[in-house]
Amino acid sequence: MNAEVNRILxxxxxxxxxxxxxRKRVEQLAxxxxxxxxxxxxxxxxxxxxxxxxSVAKDTWLSxxxxxxxxxxxxxELPREMLGNxxxxxxxxxxxxxxxxxxxxxxxxxxxxxxxxxxxxxPCYRVKKGEWKSATDRTPYHTEYVKKRLNEKLRxxxxxxxxxMKGIGVYGAEIKVGGFSGYLCELLVISYGSFIGVxxxxxxxxxxxxIDLERYYEKREDELRLMFPDPLVVVxxxxxxxxxxxxxxxxxxxxxxxxxxxFLEKPDEKFFYPPPIEPFNPKQIRVELRNRGSTLLFLTFGxxxxxxxxxxxxxxxxxxxxxxxxxxxxxxxxxxxxxxDENELNVLVFELEQATLPPVKRHLGPPLxxxxxxxxxxxxxxxxxxxxxxxxxxxxRWVVEVRREVVDAAEFLREKLRDGGRTVGxxxxxxxxxxxxxxxxxxxxxxxxxxxNREFARFLTGFLRGRPWWLERG
Amino acid sequence: MNAEVNRILxxxxxxxxxxxxxRKRVEQLAxxxxxxxxxxxxxxxxxxxxxxxxSVAKDTWLSxxxxxxxxxxxxxELPREMLGNxxxxxxxxxxxxxxxxxxxxxxxxxxxxxxxxxxxxxPCYRVKKGEWKSATDRTPYHTEYVKKRLNEKLRxxxxxxxxxMKGIGVYGAEIKVGGFSGYLCELLVISYGSFIGVxxxxxxxxxxxxIDLERYYEKREDELRLMFPDPLVVVxxxxxxxxxxxxxxxxxxxxxxxxxxxFLEKPDEKFFYPPPIEPFNPKQIRVELRNRGSTLLFLTFGxxxxxxxxxxxxxxxxxxxxxxxxxxxxxxxxxxxxxxDENELNVLVFELEQATLPPVKRHLGPPLxxxxxxxxxxxxxxxxxxxxxxxxxxxxRWVVEVRREVVDAAEFLREKLRDGGRTVGxxxxxxxxxxxxxxxxxxxxxxxxxxxNREFARFLTGFLRGRPWWLERG
Numbered sequence: 020m021n022a023e024v025n026r027i028l029x030x031x032x033x034x035x036x037x038x039x040x041x042r043k044r045v046e047q048l049a050x051x052x053x054x055x056x057x058x059x060x061x062x063x064x065x066x067x068x069x070x071x072x073x074s075v076a077k078d079t080w081l082s083x084x085x086x087x088x089x090x091x092x093x094x095x096e097l098p099r100e101m102l103g104n105x106x107x108x109x110x111x112x113x114x115x116x117x118x119x120x121x122x123x124x125x126x127x128x129x130x131x132x133x134x135x136x137x138x139x140x141x142p143c144y145r146v147k148k149g150e151w152k153s154a155t156d157r158t159p160y161h162t163e164y165v166k167k168r169l170n171e172k173l174r175x176x177x178x179x180x181x182x183x184m185k186g187i188g189v190y191g192a193e194i195k196v197g198g199f200s201g202y203l204c205e206l207l208v209i210s211y212g213s214f215i216g217v218x219x220x221x222x223x224x225x226x227x228x229x230i231d232l233e234r235y236y237e238k239r240e241d242e243l244r245l246m247f248p249d250p251l252v253v254v255x256x257x258x259x260x261x262x263x264x265x266x267x268x269x270x271x272x273x274x275x276x277x278x279x280x281x282f283l284e285k286p287d288e289k290f291f292y293p294p295p296i297e298p299f300n301p302k303q304i305r306v307e308l309r310n311r312g313s314t315l316l317f318l319t320f321g322x323x324x325x326x327x328x329x330x331x332x333x334x335x336x337x338x339x340x341x342x343x344x345x346x347x348x349x350x351x352x353x354x355x356x357x358x359x360d361e362n363e364l365n366v367l368v369f370e371l372e373q374a375t376l377p378p379v380k381r382h383l384g385p386p387l388x389x390x391x392x393x394x395x396x397x398x399x400x401x402x403x404x405x406x407x408x409x410x411x412x413x414x415x416r417w418v419v420e421v422r423r424e425v426v427d428a429a430e431f432l433r434e435k436l437r438d439g440g441r442t443v444g445x446x447x448x449x450x451x452x453x454x455x456x457x458x459x460x461x462x463x464x465x466x467x468x469x470x471x472n473r474e475f476a477r478f479l480t481g482f483l484r485g486r487p488w489w490l491e492r493g
Numbered sequence: 494m495n496a497e498v499n500r501i502l503x504x505x506x507x508x509x510x511x512x513x514x515x516r517k518r519v520e521q522l523a524x525x526x527x528x529x530x531x532x533x534x535x536x537x538x539x540x541x542x543x544x545x546x547x548s549v550a551k552d553t554w555l556s557x558x559x560x561x562x563x564x565x566x567x568x569x570e571l572p573r574e575m576l577g578n579x580x581x582x583x584x585x586x587x588x589x590x591x592x593x594x595x596x597x598x599x600x601x602x603x604x605x606x607x608x609x610x611x612x613x614x615x616p617c618y619r620v621k622k623g624e625w626k627s628a629t630d631r632t633p634y635h636t637e638y639v640k641k642r643l644n645e646k647l648r649x650x651x652x653x654x655x656x657x658m659k660g661i662g663v664y665g666a667e668i669k670v671g672g673f674s675g676y677l678c679e680l681l682v683i684s685y686g687s688f689i690g691v692x693x694x695x696x697x698x699x700x701x702x703x704i705d706l707e708r709y710y711e712k713r714e715d716e717l718r719l720m721f722p723d724p725l726v727v728v729x730x731x732x733x734x735x736x737x738x739x740x741x742x743x744x745x746x747x748x749x750x751x752x753x754x755x756f757l758e759k760p761d762e763k764f765f766y767p768p769p770i771e772p773f774n775p776k777q778i779r780v781e782l783r784n785r786g787s788t789l790l791f792l793t794f795g796x797x798x799x800x801x802x803x804x805x806x807x808x809x810x811x812x813x814x815x816x817x818x819x820x821x822x823x824x825x826x827x828x829x830x831x832x833x834d835e836n837e838l839n840v841l842v843f844e845l846e847q848a849t850l851p852p853v854k855r856h857l858g859p860p861l862x863x864x865x866x867x868x869x870x871x872x873x874x875x876x877x878x879x880x881x882x883x884x885x886x887x888x889x890r891w892v893v894e895v896r897r898e899v900v901d902a903a904e905f906l907r908e909k910l911r912d913g914g915r916t917v918g919x920x921x922x923x924x925x926x927x928x929x930x931x932x933x934x935x936x937x938x939x940x941x942x943x944x945x946n947r948e949f950a951r952f953l954t955g956f957l958r959g960r961p962w963w964l965e966r967g
Contacts, residue, residue, distance in 0.1 A: 225862045226889070250889075273886040276861050280868070311881065312852035312896065353855050353894055354887075370894075373851040378786035380846065381827050387750050388699045394754070401964060407786065408959030412747040413828075415700070415724075420827055420844075420959065422786065485882030485894065490875060 024286045028179060028214065031291045035178045037082040045085045048136060049075050052089050052113070056140060059113040060091065065105055067091040068145055074201055076162045077169065079177040081185075086137045090159065092145035095152055102126050102153060106142030114138065123326045126153060148257060160257040165205045179214040179291075180204045186291045187278040187489060189271040195331040197268035199275070206232065206253050206263060218279040224272075226250060235259035278489055293488055298476035304469055307483060308462045313353055314374040316428055317465045318367040318436070320457040325448050327361055333446035334359060338367050340444025344435065345369060348425045349376055354485065358478045365449075366468070366475065368482060369428075374461060376426045379407050384417030393417055429459045498760045502653060502688065505765045509652045511556040519559045522608060523549050526563050526587070530614060533587040534565065539579055541565040542619055548675055550636045551643065553651040555659075560611045564633065566619035569626055576600050576627060580616030588612065597800045600627060622731060634731040639679045653688040653765075654678045660765045661752040661963060663745040669805040671742035673749070680706065680727050680737060692753040698746075700724060709733035752963055767962055772950035778943055781957060782936045787827055788848040790902055791939045792841040792910070794931040799922050801835055807920035808833060812841050814918025818909065819843060822899045823850055828959065832952045839923075840942070840949065842956060843902075848935060850900045853881050858891030867891055903933045 037045065049071045057069040073088030074080035091106050103126050110129040111119060118132040128141040143155035151157060169177065181204050184190035192200040199207075210230045211217045220228070229243065231254040236243040243252070247262045251272050255261040282290050299307055308315060318341070323330050334357040342355050351372035359365045384400075385392035400410045400419040409419040425431045435443050436457060439450035460468070469476050481488070511519065523545045531543040547562030548554035565580050577600050584603040585593060592606045602615040617629035625631060643651065655678050658664035666674040673681075684704045685691045694702070703717065705728040710717040717726070721736045725746050729735040756764050773781055782789060792815070797804050808831040816829050825846035833839045858874075859866035874884045874893040883893040899905045909917050910931060913924035934942070943950050955962070 222864070226860075269889060270886060273861055273889050277867075277886050277891075280864065284868075313881070313894070351851075351854075353853065354885075372853060377825075377846040379827065380825075386700075387747055390696070390754065393751070394758075397964070401960075408957060410964070411828075411959050411961065412744060412751050415743060415747050417751075420787070483882060485885050486875075487885065490871070490884070 024215065027286055027288050031179060031182060031288065032175050035081045035083065035182050036175060037080065037085070041082050041085070042078075045075060045080070045087065045136065048134060049087045049089070052087060052133065052138060052140075056089055056091060056109065056113040060109050063105075063109055063112065065091075065093070065101070065109055066097075067093050067106070067109070067142075070159060072141075072158050072162050073139075077165050077174075077205065079165075079169070079174050079181070079201065079205060081178055081182060084137075086139070088158075089138065089140045090155070091140065091142045092159065093142060095144045095146050095150070097144075099126075099153075102142045102144070106140075110140035110142075113140065121326065123328060126155075128155075151258070157255070157257055157261075161202050161255075164256050165202070165209070168209050169205065173208055173213075176208045176212075176214040177205050180208055180217055182291045183214070183218075183278075183282070184275065186289075186293050187274060187487065188293075189275045189278075192266060193331070194328040194335070196271070197266065198271045199267055200263070203253060203263050203267070206230065206256070210253075215283075218283055221276050222279040222283055224276040228252070230254065232256050233259070274487065278487065281489055287489075290489055296477045296481050296488065298473065298480040299483075301466060301470045304476070304479070305463050305466055308465075311483070314371045314428070315462050315465070316369045316371060316374070316432070317460040317468075318369075318432065318457060319460065319468060320365050320449070320452050321455070322363050323365060323448050323452050329448070330359060330361060330365075331357075333449050334365065334367065336446045337440075337444070337449050340446075341367065341432070341440075342369065344443050345371070345428060345432075348431065349380065349423070350428050354482075356478075356482050358475060360472070360474060364468070364472065364475070365452075368479075371428055374428050376423055378423055378426055379420055380423050382419050382421045384410060384419060386416040387412065388415075429461050432459050498689065501760050501762050505653060505656060505762065506649050509555045509557065509656050510649060511554065511559070515556050515559075516552075519549060519554070519561065519610065522610060523561045523563070526561060526607065526612060526614075530563055530565060530583065530587040534583050537579075537583055537586065539565075539567070539575075539583055540571075541567050541580070541583070541616075544633060546615075546632050546636050547613070551639050551648075551679065553639075553643070553648050553655070553675065553679060555652055555656060558611075560613065562632075563612065563614045564629070565614065565616045566633065567616060569618045569620050569624070571618075573600075573627075576616045576618070580614075584614035584616075587614065595800065597802060600629075602629075625732070631729070631731055631735075635676050635729075638730050639676070639683070642683050643679070647682055647687075650682045650686075650688040651679050654682055654691055656765045657688070657692075657752075657756070658749065660763075660767050661748060661961065662767075663749045663752075666740060667805070668802040668809070670745070671740065672745045673741055674737070677727060677737050677741070680704065680730070684727075689757075692757055695750050696753040696757055698750040702726070704728065706730050707733070748961060752961065755963055761963075764963055770951045770955050770962065772947065772954040773957075775940060775944045778950070778953070779937050779940055782939075785957070788845045788902070789936050789939070790843045790845060790848070790906070791934040791942075792843075792906065792931060793934065793942060794839050794923070794926050795929070796837050797839060797922050797926050803922070804833060804835060804839075805831075807923050808839065808841070810920045811914075811918070811923050814920075815841065815906070815914075816843065818917050819845070819902060819906075822905065823854065823897070824902050828956075830952075830956050832949060834946070834948060838942070838946065838949070839926075842953075845902055848902050850897055852897055852900055853894055854897050856893050856895045858884060858893060860890040861886065862889075903935050906933050 053069050053071050060067040070090050072090045075087050093101055107127050107129060114131040114133060120130045122128050122130045128139060131138045141155055144152040146152055146156050148160060181190055184199055189198040191198045207217045210232060211220050227250050229252045233256045235254055249262055249265055250269060251264040251267055253263040255263050338355050338357045342352050345352050353370040353372060356368045384396040387393060396417050397410050400406045405421040407420040407422055410417045436453050439445060439454040441450045469479060527543050527545050534541040544564050546564045549561050567575055581601050581603060588605040588607060594604045596602050596604045602613060605612045615629055618626040620626055620630050622634060655664060658673055663672040665672045681691045684706055685694050701724055703726045707730045709728055723736055723739055724743060725738040725741060727737040729737050812829050812831045816826050819826050827844040827846060830842045858870040861867060870891050871884050874880045879895045881894040881896055884891045910927050913928040915924045943953060
């Protein structure tokens with residue numbers, strides 16, 4: 020490692036490693052909460068062993084963003100509802116008075132803010148290894164595994180990797196990001212020995228990487244490849260049947276690969292701390308949209324009644340369905356994206372080559388070998404108002420030129436979404452909102468939304484640039 | 494066969510079967526020419542056996558269009574030049590005073606008009622079966638084979654098939670048509686027993702048909718399929734290694750299949766005698782072109798110094814090359830066609846979805862697995878003026894949005910053809926003409942050419958309708 024890289028890493032490390040005071044404050048808070056939840060459970064008659072888990076337990080948290088995970092382990096005999104409702108009640112009671120948000124992964128958990136620190140209170144079953152009853156049951160074993168394998172040096176490397184991934188936008192298992200979890204970062208550092216080791220390995224990405232720390236699949240590589248079709252496979256050391264990286268989206272792996280290469284080539288502190296995007300001012304954005312040459316089509320709609328993970332899942336699903344809808348009707352979609360304030364405004368963006376298509380297109384009929392279909396086709400198009408010319412035979416099949424039914428993308432979307440768009444693939448909760456109303460805006464028509472929403476303005480500016488911020492020069 | 498079909502066929506047959514007087518006149522003329530050529534050869538010291546071949550010899554000619562083939566068979570020892578130059582000289586001398594055109598198939602031959610009858614004087618070698626030295630050596634054997642197998646009834650069926658194929662535009666082996674030869678028609682009738690039998694068999698077209706009258710490939714069907722990849726294979730009864738239908742273009746087979754179906758479904762005399770196309774008047778054509786919705790692009794140029802077959806070969810080759818050129822630059826080509834008066838005006842037509850393309854497009858870069866290519870790609874497009882946005886990673890590869898270099902089809906063609914267009918695939922003799930000048934016309938800009946050229950007007954009217962005329966209603 021050269022001196023310049025070393026200098027940068029030392030500087031970042033200093034910023035992200037908790038000081039003794041910070042550590043003391045967070046650990047005391049964690050202990051206090053652990054006791055409080057424990058006591059509340061007892062008072063409410065719930066049998067639970069309460070433990071501190073996550074990055075605080077493993078000492079891999081970033082000083083700038085402490086996050087305390089409190090786990091309530093309940094006996095495996097208890098019914099599933101306990102995990103959901105009852106534990107949630109205990110959690111709510113324990114942090115009464117603090118700001119609270121109900122969250123949802125496989126089952127509900129509580130997010131709260133105490134002394135400006137984010138707290139997650141998560142229920143799980145207290146089970147033997149391998150007898151998992153819920154998705155969070157493995158966490159205590161993860162904590163144990165990682166603690167055993169990290170020393171102070173490696174904990175620093177994990178912190179660097181997390182900070183780097185946050186900087187380039189690939190950190191976090193939540194649906195919105197679909198990135199690398201903290202546990203995955205820890206396993207990568209254990210596997211490759213250092214932050215730079217991880218980057219160097221990903222920089223050499225060839226399309227598929229497998230990490231099997233406990234060698235569960237030694238000499239059974241074929242079986243492993245069959246079990247895990249994902250491009251990145253990190254076999255869970257506490258569960259041979261699970262790929263820790265299964266939920267990481269392909270594009271997030273790709274972005275990490277690309278950023279690793281860029282950093283190794285030209286190391287820079289900015290990768291860890293992205294400069295804020297300075298949005299175009301309203302006049303600039305209008306000029307930008309007018310002169311761009313492509314068409315930007317915005318679908319905007321109001322509040323969706325769903326927790327963050329569900330909302331983003333539905334936004335992405337809808338975005339994908341509408342892209343496919345536009346493409347099957349011959350629109351060339353250059354890119355798409357989704358944005359939400361997770362409250363009152365949601366926006367899907369589609370960048371198209373053009374807003375309207377030429378009025379005539381070729382329509383392929385059956386091959387000559389299918390005599391009956393040929394007759395139906397010829398009879399249909401000879402008498403059709405849509406026929407511009409033909410039918411004629413070309414390359415042994417009937418072909419006709421017809422007037423296109425869909426030529427205007429905005430009009431087409433409005434028409435297809437009026438009834439909520441379930442039939443074209445719009446996700447359920449979003450469909451409910453669309454039924455009540457939505458807007459389809461073209462290019463500069465988005466300026467109003469842009470002007471009164473600075474976060475959206477940042478998003479759109481970034482989208483228009485269209486390249487990872489760390490590729491920007493200067 | 495139902496009564497209606499029978500009535501039509503009898504009526505057509507009456508028109509196309511030579512009367513006793515017609516036959517006498519043509520046969521006398523043939524005999525006279527045979528003697529004249531024979532005598533001229535003797536006078537010029539050329540050893541040649543002169544014979545009447547073709548449809549007159551086989552009595553399968555159409556009364557409306559007699560065509561006399563006179564073959565000069567020279568000994569196989571004589572050098573190739575004899576076939577070309579010397580025989581041509583004999584032929585020219587023999588029909589001195591008549592209108593003459595030099596033609597060219599594999600070697601030159603002479604076309605002349607005597608008493609309003611088309612005469613072809615064709616040289617060939619007098620060889621044993623199988624010892625072919627030139628492409629026309631087989632003809633005397635063809636004549637012999639066919640004469641032996643046709644009776645008066647079957648000769649009528651051949652005439653019907655030829656007239657039908659002329660009517661729908663698939664008769665004739667010349668490059669312009671690329672259709673069925675007379676000999677091929679005869680073999681089809683011998684094989685299927687009647688005109689209607691041929692139509693019924695082709696109506697059931699399934700993509701490949703093999704006819705092997707002499708059973709050369711009995712129990713060797715696999716070998717036959719390997720030898721002849723063509724969709725229609727008619728093994729030459731006088732040469733097992735030759736497919737008589739090899740030069741029939743796929744689209745001509747397809748048109749014959751489609752027309753056979755249409756006739757069998759709704760028999761009509763019009764298939765044999767197409768109604769003349771009534772061209773749009775100049776005002777109509779302007780309205781038609783303006784309102785059509787697609788773009789018509791015309792490339793017009795002057796006289797090409799080549800015989801008909803060479804001219805049409807070059808026109809089709811150029812048409813194909815320019816279509817490919819437009820398509821690789823993202824223009825959607827709906828259809829293309831070629832027209833020529835075989836003298837001073839040639840026109841290639843391209844119907845496009847649109848004359849200009851949207852200014853921005855996606856450009857795919859290398860997959861992430863190719864690290865070095867990725868770096869080159871990113872460096873190139875980060876600094877490029879053409880970049881609209883990106884580069885960004887999508888589906889594990891780099892992508893960038895760039896300004897399109899080619900947006901205007903007419904301008905693009907003009908630029909590519911200025912130097913003759915050899916590098917983009919324009920055929921040699923046409924390229925020479927383009928260097929001297931050409932026009933690229935858009936839509937109504939063609940009206941001038943249209944107004945002063947009635948044959949072109951017919952062609953363009955048919956092209957705009959775009960369907961076989963026999964599909965027209967009423």
